[in-house]
Amino acid sequence: MSEGHDRTTDRLARALGWASLGLGVVQVAAPGAVSRLSGVDDSARARGTILLVGARELFHAAVLLGSRNPASWVWTRVAGDALDLTALGQALANRAGRRRGRVAAVTAAVAGITAVDMYTAVRANRPHEDRGEDGRDERTMNLHAAITINRPREEVYRYWRDFENLPRFMAHLESVEMVGGGRSRWKARAPLKKTVEWEAEIVEDRSGELIAWRSTEGALVGNSGSVRFSDAPGGRGTEMRVNLGYDPPGGKIGMTLARLLGEHPEQQVRDDLRRFKQVVETGEVVRSEGSPEGTRAVRQLIQRPAQPVR
Amino acid sequence: MKATCWMGRNTVEVQEVPDPRILNARDAVVRITSTAICGSDLHLYDGYIPTVKKGDILGHEFMGEVVEVGSEVSTLRVGDRVVVPFPIACGNCAACEHGLYSVCENSNPNAGLAEKLMGHSPAGIFGYSHMLGGYPGGQAEYARVPFADVGPIKIEDDLPDDQVLFLSDILPTGWMGAEMCDIKPGDVIAVWGAGPVGQFAVASAFLMGAERVISIDRFPYRLKRAERAGAETLNYEEVDILDALRDMTAGRGPDGCIDAVGMEAHHPTGLVHAYDRVKQATRMETERPHALREAIMSCRNGGTVSVIGVYGGLLDKFPMGSLMNRSLTLRSGQCHVQRYLEPLLGRIRNGDIDPSFVISHRMPLEDAPRGYEMFKNKQEECNKVILTP
Ligand SMILES: NC(=O)c1ccc[n+]([C@@H]2O[C@H](COP(=O)([O-])OP(=O)(O)OC[C@H]3O[C@@H](n4cnc5c(N)ncnc54)[C@H](O)[C@@H]3O)[C@@H](O)[C@H]2O)c1
Ligand SMILES: [Zn+2]
Ligand SMILES: [Zn+2]
Numbered sequence: 001m002s003e004g005h006d007r008t009t010d011r012l013a014r015a016l017g018w019a020s021l022g023l024g025v026v027q028v029a030a031p032g033a034v035s036r037l038s039g040v041d042d043s044a045r046a047r048g049t050i051l052l053v054g055a056r057e058l059f060h061a062a063v064l065l066g067s068r069n070p071a072s073w074v075w076t077r078v079a080g081d082a083l084d085l086t087a088l089g090q091a092l093a094n095r096a097g098r099r100r101g102r103v104a105a106v107t108a109a110v111a112g113i114t115a116v117d118m119y120t121a122v123r124a125n126r127p128h129e130d131r132g133e134d135g136r137d138e139r140t141m142n143l144h145a146a147i148t149i150n151r152p153r154e155e156v157y158r159y160w161r162d163f164e165n166l167p168r169f170m171a172h173l174e175s176v177e178m179v180g181g182g183r184s185r186w187k188a189r190a191p192l193k194k195t196v197e198w199e200a201e202i203v204e205d206r207s208g209e210l211i212a213w214r215s216t217e218g219a220l221v222g223n224s225g226s227v228r229f230s231d232a233p234g235g236r237g238t239e240m241r242v243n244l245g246y247d248p249p250g251g252k253i254g255m256t257l258a259r260l261l262g263e264h265p266e267q268q269v270r271d272d273l274r275r276f277k278q279v280v281e282t283g284e285v286v287r288s289e290g291s292p293e294g295t296r297a298v299r300q301l302i303q304r305p306a307q308p309v310r
Numbered sequence: 311m312k313a314t315c316w317m318g319r320n321t322v323e324v325q326e327v328p329d330p331r332i333l334n335a336r337d338a339v340v341r342i343t344s345t346a347i348c349g350s351d352l353h354l355y356d357g358y359i360p361t362v363k364k365g366d367i368l369g370h371e372f373m374g375e376v377v378e379v380g381s382e383v384s385t386l387r388v389g390d391r392v393v394v395p396f397p398i399a400c401g402n403c404a405a406c407e408h409g410l411y412s413v414c415e416n417s418n419p420n421a422g423l424a425e426k427l428m429g430h431s432p433a434g435i436f437g438y439s440h441m442l443g444g445y446p447g448g449q450a451e452y453a454r455v456p457f458a459d460v461g462p463i464k465i466e467d468d469l470p471d472d473q474v475l476f477l478s479d480i481l482p483t484g485w486m487g488a489e490m491c492d493i494k495p496g497d498v499i500a501v502w503g504a505g506p507v508g509q510f511a512v513a514s515a516f517l518m519g520a521e522r523v524i525s526i527d528r529f530p531y532r533l534k535r536a537e538r539a540g541a542e543t544l545n546y547e548e549v550d551i552l553d554a555l556r557d558m559t560a561g562r563g564p565d566g567c568i569d570a571v572g573m574e575a576h577h578p579t580g581l582v583h584a585y586d587r588v589k590q591a592t593r594m595e596t597e598r599p600h601a602l603r604e605a606i607m608s609c610r611n612g613g614t615v616s617v618i619g620v621y622g623g624l625l626d627k628f629p630m631g632s633l634m635n636r637s638l639t640l641r642s643g644q645c646h647v648q649r650y651l652e653p654l655l656g657r658i659r660n661g662d663i664d665p666s667f668v669i670s671h672r673m674p675l676e677d678a679p680r681g682y683e684m685f686k687n688k689q690e691e692c693n694k695v696i697l698t699p
Pocket of ligand 3: 399400401402403404405406407413414415416417
C-alpha cells in the first residue's frame with residue numbers, strides 16, 4: 001500500500017498549503033484589519049510586517065500546493081512559524097490590557113499551528129514505518145494486493161505453495177527452486193541484466209489458508225511475504241490476499257530493490273496477481289501482440305503496435 | 311500478410327505486416343474470408359478512443375477458415391469455417407460463467423491500464439486499443455484468435471458469409487440492445503441511430519414482440535432502411551424528438567429507449583453541437599452524448615434506457631435528475647456476443663432474420679481507406695462496408 005512518502009502526510013501538507021493561501025490573501029489584501037484583530041494596530045511597523053508575513057504565506061501556499069511532494073516543503077512553514085512567534089513574543093512583551101489579550105490569543109493560535117507544522121514535517125522526514133504482523137516495528141516497504149479466483153481454495157493454495165510456479169506470473173522473478181526443508185532459492189531480474197539471489201524459508205504453512213515466508217539471515221535483500229486464502233462468499237471461489245514486505249538493510253539496496261520492482265510496485269503486485277489468476281483459471285498467462293512477453297510489466301506502458309510478432 | 315493499420319487520426323493504411331502466429335496454447339489462426347467496418351471503428355479512426363498506437367491493426371468483425379490451432383484447442387480443426395466474436399473471453403472466469411463475456415476477467419493483458427480509466431477492466435477486444443488488450447484486429451488476411459476453444463462458432467452449413475458475418479458483432483449487439491429493454495406486449499421502443507446497429511435493434515425489437523418501433527436519425531437513406539424493417543421514422547433535423555415522441559405515444563414516452571449512436575452523436579442545434587465538440591476536442595469530456603441525453607429525457611416514467619452506442623470516458627450535462635426522479639433503468643454494455651451466437655444462428659437458419667440486408671458496399675481489403683472515408687462521411691448512401699481480403 002505504501003511506497004516512498006506516504007499519502008497522509010502529503011494530504012496534511014496540502015491542507016496546510018490551503019491554510020497558508022487563505023491567511024496570505026487576507027494579510028496582503030487587508031493588513032489593517034489583521035493588525036486590529038491581532039491587537040498590534042498601535043505599531044507603525046505592524047502593517048508592513050503583516051504584508052511581508054502575508055507574502056511569505058503565499059510563498060508557502062505556492063510550494064505546498066504546487067509540489068508533487070508537498071510534505072517535504074513543510075519545513076518552510078516551520079521556519080516561518082519561528083519568525084512569527086519571535087515577533088509575537090516581542091509584541092506581547094510591549095503590550096497590556098485588551099491589546100495584550102488579543103496578541104496572546106494570536107500567539108496561542110500560532111503556537112498550535114506550529115505544532116501541526118512540526119508534526120507534519122517530522123512525519124515527512126521519517127522513513128516510512130509499518131507495524132509488522134507480530135507487532136514489531138519495521139522499516140519496510142509493504143505492498144498489498146488482493147484478487148478473487150474462480151477455483152476452490154485448496155487448488156489455489158496448492159498452486160501457490162509450489163514456489164517454483166511463481167516465476168510463471170511474477171514479472172521480476174527469474175526462477176525459484178525448492179531446495180528442501182521448506183527452503184527455496186529465489187533469483188530475480190535486476191536492472192542492467194543483473195540478477196539478485198536469496199534464500200527463503202517458509203515460516204507458516206496452513207493448508208488452504210495461509211503461506212508465509214521470509215528470506216533467511218544474510219540475504220542481500222531482506223524480504224518476506226504472506227498469502228491468505230479464504231472462501232469468497234456465495235460460491236464465488238477463493239479470495240486471496242497477498243502481503244509483501246521488503247526490508248532493506250541499507251538504503252542503497254533498498255533503492256535497488258525498489259527499482260527492481262519497477263516504478264509502481266503496487267501496480268506490479270496487482271498485475272502479478274492478475275497473471276496468477278490467468279494461469280490458474282485459464283492455464284496460461286494471456287498474451288497479446290502489444291506485449292507478447294506476457295510477464296514483462298513495463299510492456300503495459302511501452303507497448304509494441306498491435307501487429308503480429310515476427 | 312496485408313492488414314489495415316491505424317496510422318493516426320483519420321488515416322488508415324493497408325500495409326504488409328508479419329503473419330500471425332500462435333502465442334498461447336488455446337489460440338487459433340484464421341484465414342479471413344470476410345470482414346467489415348463497424349461504427350466502433352469510426353471512434354478509433356476519429357481518434358476518440360485512448361491508447362491506440364500507430365501501426366495497430368484494426369477490425370473486430372471477421373470470419374474465415376481455421377488454418378492453425380494451438381495444442382490446447384480440441385474443439386476446432388484446420389479447415390473449419392468460423393465466425394469470431396469481437397470480445398475475447400476465456401470461458402473460465404466468473405464473468406464468463408455468467409455469460410458476461412465482454413467483461414471477461416482474464417482476456418485483457420493490459421487490465422492495469424483500463425483500471426486507471428474505468429476502475430475495473432473489461433475484456434480484451436480485437437483491434438480496439440491497447441487499453442483493451444493490444445490485440446491486432448481482423449481487417450487483414452489472417453488473425454490470431456485467443457481462446458479459440460470458447461469464442462468462435464463453427465458454420466457447418468452452406469449459409470454464405472454475408473448472412474453469418476454479422477454474428478461477430480452488430481447483429482447480437484442490436485439484439486442485446488432490444489433485450490435489455492425487457493420488451494412486453496404493447497411496448498413502444500425508440501431507437502436513436504439508424505446505422506446498421508440501430509437497424510438490427512429495430513428488427514430485434516419486433517422479433518421480441520414490440521408493438522411499435524420508432525427509428526431516429528437524420529439520413530433519409532438510413533431511415534428508409536429502418537422503415538423497411540418495419541419502423542416508423544423521425545428525422546431529428548426536421549422535428550423536435552422529445553415532442554414528437556411524446557405525441558406519438560400520447561404523452562407516455564417510449565417504454566424502451568435504445569441509444570445506438572454513442573460518443574460521436576451529432577446535434578441539430580449548431581451551438582450545442584459546438585459546445586460538446588469543443589469540450590471533446592480539448593478532452594474536457596470524451597463524449598458528445600446528445601442521443602443519450604435525449605433518450606433519457608424521452609423515456610416513459612419507469613422505462614428503460616438501453617445503451618449499446620459506445621462511450622469512452624467522461625461526459626457532461628448528464629440528466630441524472632431525470633433518470634433518478636422518474637425511476638428509469640439504465641442498462642448498457644459491450645455485447646456479450648458469445649451468449650447469442652447459437653440462438654441467433656438458429657434464427658438466421660430458420661429465416662427469422664437475414665442480416666445481409668444491412669450491406670451496402672463491398673470492396674477488396676486494399677480499399678479499406680476508401681471504405682473508412684465513405685462510411686464515416688455517409689457518402690454514396692454508405693450503410694455497411696464488407697472487405698474481402
Ligand atoms: N455495444 C456494443 O457491443 C457495440 C457493438 C457495435 C457497435 N457499437 C456502437 O453502436 C454505435 C452505432 O454503430 P453503427 O455501426 O451503426 O455506426 P454508424 O456510424 O453507421 O451509425 C450511427 C448513426 O447514428 C446517427 N446519429 C448521430 N447523431 C445522432 C443523434 N443525435 N440522434 C440520432 N441519430 C444520430 C448517425 O447519423 C448514424 O446514422 C456506435 O457507437 C458503435 O460504436 C456498440
Ligand atoms: Zn463493432
Ligand atoms: Zn473470462
